[in-house]
Amino acid sequence: MLPMAALSLPPVRVYCSGGAATPNSSISNNNLLGNHALDAAHIRRAAELADGSAGFTSPHPNFGCVIASKSGKVAGEGFLYAQGTKPAEVLAVDAAGDFSRRATAYLNMEPGDCHGDHSAVSALVQAGIERVVIGLRHPLQHLRGNAIRALRSQGLQVDVLGEDLNSKLIEEARKSCLLVNAPLICRAASRVPFSVLKYAMTLDGKIAASSGHAAWISSKTSRNRVFELRGRSDAVIVGGNTVRKDNPRLTARHGGGHMPMRIVMSQTLDLPEEAHLWDTSDVSTIVATQRGARRHFQKHLASKGIEVVEFDILNPREVMEYFHDRGYLSLLWECGGTLAAAAISSGVIHKVFAFVAPKIIGGKNAPSPVGELGMVEMTQAFDLIDVCYEQVGPDMLISGFLQPIPDVTPVIPSVDETFEIDPTVTPYESRIIFFYKTWDPYGAFSNFSPHQIKMPDDSGDYEPWLSVEHYYQAQKFVGVDDPVAQDCVENIKSARSPEEAARIGRSMQRKRPDLVRCEWESVKIEVMYRALKCKFSIYPHLNAMLLSSAGCVLVEASPHDLFWGGGRDGEGLNYLGRLLMQLRSEFLGESPTSS
Numbered sequence: 001m002l003p004m005a006a007l008s009l010p011p012v013r014v015y016c017s018g019g020a021a022t023p024n025s026s027i028s029n030n031n032l033l034g035n036h037a038l039d040a041a042h043i044r045r046a047a048e049l050a051d052g053s054a055g056f057t058s059p060h061p062n063f064g065c066v067i068a069s070k071s072g073k074v075a076g077e078g079f080l081y082a083q084g085t086k087p088a089e090v091l092a093v094d095a096a097g098d099f100s101r102r103a104t105a106y107l108n109m110e111p112g113d114c115h116g117d118h119s120a121v122s123a124l125v126q127a128g129i130e131r132v133v134i135g136l137r138h139p140l141q142h143l144r145g146n147a148i149r150a151l152r153s154q155g156l157q158v159d160v161l162g163e164d165l166n167s168k169l170i171e172e173a174r175k176s177c178l179l180v181n182a183p184l185i186c187r188a189a190s191r192v193p194f195s196v197l198k199y200a201m202t203l204d205g206k207i208a209a210s211s212g213h214a215a216w217i218s219s220k221t222s223r224n225r226v227f228e229l230r231g232r233s234d235a236v237i238v239g240g241n242t243v244r245k246d247n248p249r250l251t252a253r254h255g256g257g258h259m260p261m262r263i264v265m266s267q268t269l270d271l272p273e274e275a276h277l278w279d280t281s282d283v284s285t286i287v288a289t290q291r292g293a294r295r296h297f298q299k300h301l302a303s304k305g306i307e308v309v310e311f312d313i314l315n316p317r318e319v320m321e322y323f324h325d326r327g328y329l330s331l332l333w334e335c336g337g338t339l340a341a342a343a344i345s346s347g348v349i350h351k352v353f354a355f356v357a358p359k360i361i362g363g364k365n366a367p368s369p370v371g372e373l374g375m376v377e378m379t380q381a382f383d384l385i386d387v388c389y390e391q392v393g394p395d396m397l398i399s400g401f402l403q404p405i406p407d408v409t410p411v412i413p414s415v416d417e418t419f420e421i422d423p424t425v426t427p428y429e430s431r432i433i434f435f436y437k438t439w440d441p442y443g444a445f446s447n448f449s450p451h452q453i454k455m456p457d458d459s460g461d462y463e464p465w466l467s468v469e470h471y472y473q474a475q476k477f478v479g480v481d482d483p484v485a486q487d488c489v490e491n492i493k494s495a496r497s498p499e500e501a502a503r504i505g506r507s508m509q510r511k512r513p514d515l516v517r518c519e520w521e522s523v524k525i526e527v528m529y530r531a532l533k534c535k536f537s538i539y540p541h542l543n544a545m546l547l548s549s550a551g552c553v554l555v556e557a558s559p560h561d562l563f564w565g566g567g568r569d570g571e572g573l574n575y576l577g578r579l580l581m582q583l584r585s586e587f588l589g590e591s592p593t594s595s
């Protein structure tokens, strides 16, 4: 896990995703702290907890929860480990047990019950929580205010920082909540993924020698820290020249954690035939290029399993908008100064991590971290915000925001607020319903939504599966007479999140295609249909959501999965959307062909 200094929070480490607090918790003496101080301290702790899965799972909205008894003592804690795992609130009330009665729950962020099952809200209500203190309203428009309203309607007192509670201490606590979900907030407001530019430079401001040699400027300790930063990202990006000069791997070698994808931006596509990035056995690579660039080389990359995405104009903003639509939350730029300058100029970089090594290399033509920005006076320089200084081994790490974390309150009104402004606006009604990420409206249509299903095994006994994705991925290897395939089924089954299940299934399929059952291509649609039918039969609220979409075309907005998804420009087959529509017709008693 990345030390909390990366978020400017106190350096508290969290090792488990749920658990009872130690009896001599430091936040226990109500007499010493005023009410605001106590609220602020517990909210800060919830924010620390929320960061607990960083580096272990792919980036997702971060939730932490602290349950404190009347005396102010911590009775239970929890955090969301991964998308699709138990909500922080459920873990915390479980850990607190009977101490939850009449207790106060502290949440760094309003729960985003995106699947209509309100499990976080229900857990708090059923546990007998009396008061809920919330650090931040949910930044996503379609979720903002829903849980707060639901809790209040159940008679719980809800205090939101900055609305119901105001003071300097509260403001500081709220800041920790903003920091721990900065990627989500920045993404929601700017419609591009949260982007961090990271570089290592010498004391005289060079990122390589004049020859282009750069290994290594920063110390091993700093480079280990970079592995952790990579583990917190959906993808790492470099420019074509860094591939040519460094032949990087860009993997997160921090020990069993989340592995980001690799993205190369190259206009010319004049890239080496062989490169570490073309080895996709552990993690995939996407090359973003100019439309029409070196088609034969595109074919060469495709033959190695590299996805090539063509852009009419290859600039950082277009590329970032594309990856936003593809669901990416957080990206790490590890490019040289040329691409870094283009990215800063187009306003897509939110944060900078600069490792400064106490070395001098000199060199008139040695590259620097940021190329031409067109500024002529020092007064034009960008001032970083919320700057942190930290010594890492012999190096100094300076980090800060290039843009302030947006205040989502006035920018993104809730659905209710929108409706109050313009009653003709019905945000959920459109002829086509796109769904993709589970936190999107209609995210429950995704196979990654955390809804357990029960499916019959070979002998007809019903077995539980944590999600449709778990079941679907495992079916690829079921019945194959090889211990590796059988292990893989078990690993998928016990994967903690749908994303992890997908990663295990896809990577095994890529590495060992011989272990995939031979009839898979002809049965996979049927497998998916049965799993979906179970999911939408056993959860009444999902069934209602599906039926409420009658009349709308359902499209899984996956730009890269051209079989189950709709593709970037509608070129995908959208089999997931089709199956859901078929199922909807079946539930409505219409003939499946009518949809």
Ligand SMILES: NC(=O)C1=CN([C@@H]2O[C@H](COP(=O)(O)OP(=O)(O)OC[C@H]3O[C@@H](n4cnc5c(N)ncnc54)[C@H](OP(=O)(O)O)[C@@H]3O)[C@@H](O)[C@H]2O)C=CC1
Pocket (backbone or CB within 6 Å): 198, 199, 200, 201, 206, 207, 208, 211, 212, 213, 214, 217, 238, 239, 240, 241, 242, 243, 245, 246, 265, 266, 267, 268, 269, 270, 271, 314, 315, 316, 334, 335, 336, 337, 338, 339, 340, 342, 367
């Ligand atoms: N110390 C450190 O932290 C780091 C050091 N380095 C060092 O930096 C040097 C490379 O620096 P640099 O040449 O700046 O490398 P970049 O990573 O910035 O690559 C530049 C390339 O990015 C591609 N590109 C795609 N779109 C754009 C765009 N819109 N604007 C600009 N470029 C675009 C082009 O590739 P194409 O030509 O293929 O079309 C361009 O040549 C190497 O010596 C490397 O070792 C690199 C990264 C980090």
Ligand SMILES: Nc1c(N[C@@H]2O[C@H](COP(=O)(O)O)[C@@H](O)[C@H]2O)[nH]c(=O)[nH]c1=O
Pocket (backbone or CB within 6 Å): 199, 200, 214, 215, 216, 217, 218, 222, 223, 226, 238, 242, 246, 247, 248, 249, 250, 251, 334, 335, 355
């Ligand atoms: N030289 C340099 C860095 N360079 C960055 O790291 C990449 C190499 O990554 P990998 O192949 O995974 O080890 C390289 O292409 C460039 O993006 N990073 C640092 O933290 N410190 C350093 O001194």
